[in-house]
Amino acid sequence: MNNHSPNIRPVIRQLDEATANRIAAGEVVERPASAVKELVENALDAGATRIDIAVEDGGKRLIRVADDGCGMTAEDLPLALARHATSKIDGSDLLAIRSFGFRGEALPSLAAVGRLSITSRAAGAEGAVIAVSAGKGAPVRPAAANRGTVVELRDLFFATPARLKFMRSERAETQAVAETVRRLAMAEPFVGFSLSADGREIFRADAEQGELFGALQARLGRVMGRDFTDNAVAIDATRDGLTLTGFAALPTYSRGAAVAQHLYVNGRPVRDKLLTGALRAGYMDVLASGRHPAAVLYLTCDPQLVDVNVHPAKAEVRFRDPQAARGLVVSALRHGLANAGHRASSTVGTATLAAFRAEVPGPAATRPYQMDYRPSRGAVRAGLDLQAPLPTPETGFAETPSARFEAASNETAAEAPLGAARAQIHENYIIAQTGDGLVIVDQHAAHERLVYERLKAQAEANGIAGQALLIPEIVELSEADAARILSIAGDLAGLGLVIEPFGGGAIAVREAPAMLSRLNAAALIRDILDDLADQGASDRLRARIDAVLSSMACHGSVRSGRRMSAEEMNALLREMERTPKSGQCNHGRPTWVKLRLSDIERLFGRKD
Numbered sequence: 101m102n103n104h105s106p107n108i109r110p111v112i113r114q115l116d117e118a119t120a121n122r123i124a125a126g127e128v129v130e131r132p133a134s135a136v137k138e139l140v141e142n143a144l145d146a147g148a149t150r151i152d153i154a155v156e157d158g159g160k161r162l163i164r165v166a167d168d169g170c171g172m173t174a175e176d177l178p179l180a181l182a183r184h185a186t187s188k189i190d191g192s193d194l195l196a197i198r199s200f201g202f203r204g205e206a207l208p209s210l211a212a213v214g215r216l217s218i219t220s221r222a223a224g225a226e227g228a229v230i231a232v233s234a235g236k237g238a239p240v241r242p243a244a245a246n247r248g249t250v251v252e253l254r255d256l257f258f259a260t261p262a263r264l265k266f267m268r269s270e271r272a273e274t275q276a277v278a279e280t281v282r283r284l285a286m287a288e289p290f291v292g293f294s295l296s297a298d299g300r301e302i303f304r305a306d307a308e309q310g311e312l313f314g315a316l317q318a319r320l321g322r323v324m325g326r327d328f329t330d331n332a333v334a335i336d337a338t339r340d341g342l343t344l345t346g347f348a349a350l351p352t353y354s355r356g357a358a359v360a361q362h363l364y365v366n367g368r369p370v371r372d373k374l375l376t377g378a379l380r381a382g383y384m385d386v387l388a389s390g391r392h393p394a395a396v397l398y399l400t401c402d403p404q405l406v407d408v409n410v411h412p413a414k415a416e417v418r419f420r421d422p423q424a425a426r427g428l429v430v431s432a433l434r435h436g437l438a439n440a441g442h443r444a445s446s447t448v449g450t451a452t453l454a455a456f457r458a459e460v461p462g463p464a465a466t467r468p469y470q471m472d473y474r475p476s477r478g479a480v481r482a483g484l485d486l487q488a489p490l491p492t493p494e495t496g497f498a499e500t501p502s503a504r505f506e507a508a509s510n511e512t513a514a515e516a517p518l519g520a521a522r523a524q525i526h527e528n529y530i531i532a533q534t535g536d537g538l539v540i541v542d543q544h545a546a547h548e549r550l551v552y553e554r555l556k557a558q559a560e561a562n563g564i565a566g567q568a569l570l571i572p573e574i575v576e577l578s579e580a581d582a583a584r585i586l587s588i589a590g591d592l593a594g595l596g597l598v599i600e601p602f603g604g605g606a607i608a609v610r611e612a613p614a615m616l617s618r619l620n621a622a623a624l625i626r627d628i629l630d631d632l633a634d635q636g637a638s639d640r641l642r643a644r645i646d647a648v649l650s651s652m653a654c655h656g657s658v659r660s661g662r663r664m665s666a667e668e669m670n671a672l673l674r675e676m677e678r679t680p681k682s683g684q685c686n687h688g689r690p691t692w693v694k695l696r697l698s699d700i701e702r703l704f705g706r707k708d
Contacts (some may be wrong), residue, residue, distance in 0.1 A: 129209055131267065132159025132256060133276035138206035139251050140284050143167035144291065146249065149307060153281060154296045158273030160256050160264070168248040172220040174228035174240050180218065181232055183208045207251075211235060213263070214256045220249040234259035278303055282323050283369045286362055286396055289319035313345070320347060320396055324360065327353070328394060333440045335397065337432035340424040342401045344432045349394035350443055351386040352683060352690045360394035365406060365417050367398070372417055375399070377635035378426040382433025384639060385552075385646045386681055388688030395433075399425065422636045438680030442518065442692075517677050518692065521669035528660040530669045537696040543669075544660045545685035546676055552653035552686050553679050556646070564596035564645060566611035573609040573621045574602055581629050582607055588632075595641050599625075613641075615648045650686040 129135050136153060143151045146169025156162040172180060183205065210216050211232035221227035227245030231238045257263040267273060274297045285293045285305045289312075295303040305322045308315035313334070321329040332347035349360070363375045375397075383393040407418040419425045518541070519534035530541040577585070582605045589599050596613030609621040624641065631638030658664070664672075676682040676691070685691050 129206075129213065129256075131276060132163060132273050133280045135159065135163055135210055135253055135256060136165070136277050137280045137284070138210070139163070139165040139253075140281065142206065142251075143169055143249070144284070144288060146170045148248065148291060150292045152294045152296075153277075155274065155277055156298050158267075158270035158297075159277055160267060160270075160273065161254065163253040163256065164250065166248065166250040168246070171222040171225075171245075171247050171249055172218075172228075173222050173225045174242075176222075177218055177220065177228055177230040177240050178237070181207050181211055181216075181230065181237065208235075210253055210256075211237070213259050215254040215258070217252045217254075218249065219243050219245050219252075221245040221247050223247055274302075283362060286316075286319060286323050287364050287367050287369060287398075289315040316345075316398075317347065324394075324396065328360070332394075333436045333443075335432050335436045337428060337435070339428045339431075340421065341405060342399060342425055342428050344397060344399050344428050346395065346397035348382070348397070348433055348436055350440060350683060351383060351393070351437065351681070351688055353394060354387055354391035354688065355394055356391065358392045361392070362396045364396075364398045365408070366400055366403065368408065368417075369415070370417050371415050373634060374419070374422050374426055374636055375429060377631075377637070378429035379433070381426075381430045381637075381639045383437070384643060385650065385686065386437065386684055386688055391688060397429065399429070426635075426637055440681075440683065442676045442679070442682040516673065518673040521666055521673060524664055524669060527663055530664070530672070532669075532673055534694070537694055537698075537700065539673075539692050539694050541673065541676070541692040542685075542690075543658055543662070543664065543672065545689060546672060546682060546691040548650075548653050548657040549682050549685050549691060550672075550675055550679050551657050552650055553681065555649045555653055559645070559649065563594065565614045566593075566596035566598055567614040568611050569609065575607050575609060575622045575625050577605045577607060577625075577629070579605040581605065584632055585625060585629055588628075588638075592628075592641065595645060597621075597624075597641060613645055616644060653686060 129138070132155065136155070136159065140151055140153065143165060146167060148167035148169035150168050152166045154162070154164040207216070207218075212235045215231070215233045217229060217231040219227065219229040227243045228240050229243035229245075230240045257267070268276075277297075278295060281293060281295045281303055285291075285303075289308040292307040293303065293305045294301060305319060308318045310318075313336075317329055317334075320332075328349060329347065331353035332349045335344055335346050335348050337344050346364075358376070361376065361379060363370055363372060363379070365372070365375075379393060379395060379397070387393060405420045407420075515535075517534070518539050519532035521530050521532045522538075523531045524543075525531060528543055530539075530543055532539040532541065582601065585599065585607060586601060592599060596611065596615075597609070598611035600608045600610055602608040607625070609625070612619045612621060624644075627640050628638040631640055658672075683691060
């Protein structure tokens, strides 16, 4: 807002150091969790193998971070509190950053808005301590200390009381601190972490042993829970100088919000639109509506290929080739999920067991997981004319009910992952016996995924047919938007959408995908442009085509209510084992659940 008259020349002043530090503090330290992040990252840069964090009153009264890193000498301490003083870089190349910190702003910023003390001892040197309050420092004094550094920040924002009004409750701030520590702990599995709040330990992760992938899996099990690691697939891919590793959860192990998505670039936790968009694209067409994937992914590359000096908080990055980074994430996730084959999350089986247990009457009765779907009544009443034959033997569908039969052999049941079919119940669910339990398969959901994957493979092999428009649709855009959409004209043509420049900022839509009836080309073009502006890429047209293929698969699949023969059911199980992503239907719901024999025996009191 401009409050000055054009006839009055405002005076340019040099801000004093205290004000400049408080402005910097507002950029670097938004809340106690931000202060914890900066201090823990300093400890990691110092080579610490153990970091202990303690907070009081959500970090507003006290933040203490102690590490066993290299430490500092008495001569280092005053310099560490000077603005833009750092040991991480020499300033010659801001694109060769291999440490968490490099700006030299965190400690002076914290000292400007709180009461800061640093006690440190380097190997072979005496311990020393320095204290600063609201930017005013005291001389360095000798102190007894172990090797490493202890930073204490008391009364955060006491020097800027207006900021305190924006602090959330003690519980909310403590949760934010805990989330920050967990995110950093997932980045450094060989470092031990502990976090205490008001004298009570709320998080602990001891240093892991072994090789990197095993250590990462063990650390994620501690932080994310064993359910995550048990239901995740390993990701390991390299392309164009970029390497992606980590773990991505099965689609049937999804969350109601994007709270279990953790992305790292060269070990640094980031929240990047490009990468989160790529994560969503990697799970496209396998998640139920309103569900979000769970994943912990580590992208590593030469520091020259990524700029981390985008924001003072260092939570955003910029890639030299953003499409290469996005393409790697999308392709690696799709490949990893496809290799998971017919797997479905173990939590689905746990929920099934819970459903079998008798509920205790009264308000105390709860379900740990509630299935949000049921077989469609319309599907049960569907006519036989909509059903397509299964890819099975020549016998075709059974004309008589198959209520019970004996499977081929116990050897088949033991060897096949989904076992041998034993029965069909309610003309919709296949019961199969495995070597260590039983499997229940939703025949329509399973076959729908099989047909869908076949249709996608055919479309990929033959291309998406386009249909020429009788009258080309002219879409008026700005020249910049026209140039942006025309830059991906080749990709769109591969999906059946042919566009050409029409002069100025206009483009002409010559052909549209034949399978998309009543397409609003102008609206689609603008939606794609929004995706390009926000994420640098767009999967919107691909998603629409996949939705049509999914609908075709739904109508061409074996319906609920269809009685199947033993041969048909076993053939369906075998193809599920061969087909990628068959553990969930096109809508992201599980196609099968497994119950272990030991769990079934517990239901009947046969085991303790």
